Amino acid sequence: MSNSNNPTSSSPPSPSTKKSQWPFTFLTITISFPVILAAIAYQLDSFDPGAYPIEHTSSKEPMYVPKRNSNMLEGVEKIGEGKLLGPEDIAYDKKMGVIYTGCSDGWIKIIKLGSNLVVEEWVNTGGRPLGMVLGQHGELVVADADEGMLNITADGKIHLLTKEAEGLEFKLADGVDIAENGILYFTDASYKYKFKEYIWDILEGRPYGRLLSYDPQTKVTKVLVRDLYFANGVVVSPDQKSVIFCETALKCCKRYHIEGEKRGSVDMFIENIPGTPDNVMYDGEGYYWIALTTGQGTLWDLALKYPFIRKIMGIIEKTVGRPHMEKNGGALAIDLEGRPVAHYYDQHLSMVSSSIKIGDHLYCGSVAKPYMIRLNLTQHPAVADA
Template sequence: MPSSQTAAAAGRRSLAGFTLRVLLFILTPLAVAVFLAAQIGDIDPAPFPRGLDSPESLVAEEEHPAVLGGASERLGDGLLPGPEDLVYDEKEGFLYTGCRDGWIRRFRPTAAPLDVVVEDWFHVGGRPLGVARSPDGTIVVAEAYQGMLRLNKDGSVSLLADEAEGVKFKLTDGVDISSDGLIYFTDASHKYHLDAYPLDILEGRPNGRLVSFDSSNNQTTVLARDLYFPNGVSLSPDQWSLIFCETPLRRCRRYHIQGEKKGQIENFVDNLPGYPDNIHYDGDGHYSIAISGRRSKFWDLVMKHPLLRKYLIVIVKLVGLPPLSRAGVLSVSLEGRPKALYSDRDLSHISSGLKVGRHLYMGSLTEGHVLRLDLSKFPLDA
């Protein structure tokens, strides 16, 4: 009798173990599927426009791939958390930048990096991105969450615009201002805020807009819509057109402000070697395009296939965006011809490049300083 009871108990344990394995076999994939569906939500990645799969990128006439060595200097090291964009006040000699802690900071770029004094100038909160100087000397800020802000001389902050055509801005980004005070800026996405910007890029849908704001009548006008994460914007020297960058498409486009082509958009430079951020005219016949990171086999594959981007969304939500590398600044002619690329394999998320005198100043989304490169060491042909 004891032996039969033992056998029966063993049989029950075996059956229970088998049942558990079957349940795990059925429920584990189901649980994983439910988890993945919850992470992806209603995001449905779409194919990008054709042209991203070109095997070769544009090559600059001159490439300088090691700017972090003795060639560059760190300004305000540890005092400028994430200096995303830069603007220079020639009269006062200040460089202004927006930092990730909500401060607009300024400093005079002295000859010796250790002598740089960083001033906490205006606290606007949120995450200030693009900065530009108005003809009257005031600074205008594209604050990612609030919208377009003006920093007044009396110390106050004014909200200029936070919507267009009844649609709220979700990610105000790049900005430039014409000589008559008209403000041009990008709403990189009307669907995702800055803290979820990777989702906008991975979704592959045109959620961005190019917008203008006229402070004389407080009129906000959408100049172009259905753009792919429009980022930096820069007026041409004659101010007949402007250039804006579309980050995931690795291209910059020209919008005609006036003339026979008024309102038309055409490609300015495409098939860039990496993903563009801000763009600035350097005052010397070139545009400086910040390259936040270079293209790679991994990113080429991801950007080509919506299904891969769908699974990458889960990874991004759990651990963040895979890092970019070999960032820098690309100098192009007024016709879009690549002239020089200043980069380094250990640089990532370079977000702006601004030429002042003989120096190139580089801002970053993630670093705690502004990089300065002496361009006289790398003379650029016209």
């Protein structure tokens, strides 16, 4: 019997069948190859992110803020464009009517307020000046990421105050404020990573930050709080009973008690902030202003929760560079009890590192932009949702 009608018999594929299979095979190889390479790179990379505290990675409802301005850039003015390279923090001298700010080229510059804003060079620290505050005798105290805690006299002479605590040098001196008794409170954002490596501290997700104090009378530096996740901005409460400090990676601010029954203890001041907090400042009118480098984002929320996503982000950082994902930066105003009052932001705004209300204006510094911005709050207020 012939096999021509046998259903189990087979014949070699025709040339046309081979041609139809070839594009599919090529596409499969094209797609699979980079996936395989990525999987190999992931396995071989030694970067090993840790897990952030579970209470900060669980899903929460967005923070309710009674008043908002979500188009902040529509009313801002740029100050010192091209003359202020990364003006990170703001120190306001009310008597002199000037703002001090530290730039990425090491210069501390003075902005003379008035009808005509004038920018002048003052002192170059030779490092990267970040947080700063006016002292009690006309000096400027600066947290320099590279040089440590500095005292700069009114005539521009630089003196090192402290550069280490408990035998461990600061890698990233960051925020600073001064109490009425002269004691400085400041942060070392990371004792592992330097300023230019800050993204690795956040991606690694381990607590290398510290809150410290320095007494200029005894010249003693103390570690007050350890194991912080990128400790950042610092402000002494107006009643001098506590210090508020930010943990950027956890999107919260905590409170360290320096007086009273809770002295030496830490509690949560405000959490679930709608973005990553940088510096925090008191405006003298009953409100703290928290600068937000970027707003909330799904990717960052997932990265906070899953270390493997941060590892992938680290590999991308090393191989092709970091994509620009920051948006909705701005400023959050809260009252002295930590309750949100007003949120100023814009989807095209990012890398805001400091914010403070001076008169009718909100001034915002930036860790990366070549200018400072200000917004007239009377003309462009935050308003309640309709």
